[in-house]
Amino acid sequence: MMMEPMSGDTTIKGTSVRPRSRRPKQFASDRVCAAEGCETRISRYNAREFCHLHAPKKFPRVRGRWIATPDA
Secondary structure, rough: OOOOOOOOOOOOOOOOOOOOOOOOOOOOOOOEEOOOOOOOEEEOOOOOOOOOOOOOOOOOOOOOOOOOOOOO
């Protein structure tokens, strides 16, 4: 199967690259993890007070699933 060369009347449409609409939120740059004895520096873009190791665990809400019971 041979491919035909593109003709000159083919156009490609697109949009121009635009700058972001707003800057990211920034917090204090000299923050340290709030856990006792932890010296991990927290990023200025991280809103949380704990580092990843000491952050409280979060479990996503899984819709449509039943919680398994030991009787089943």
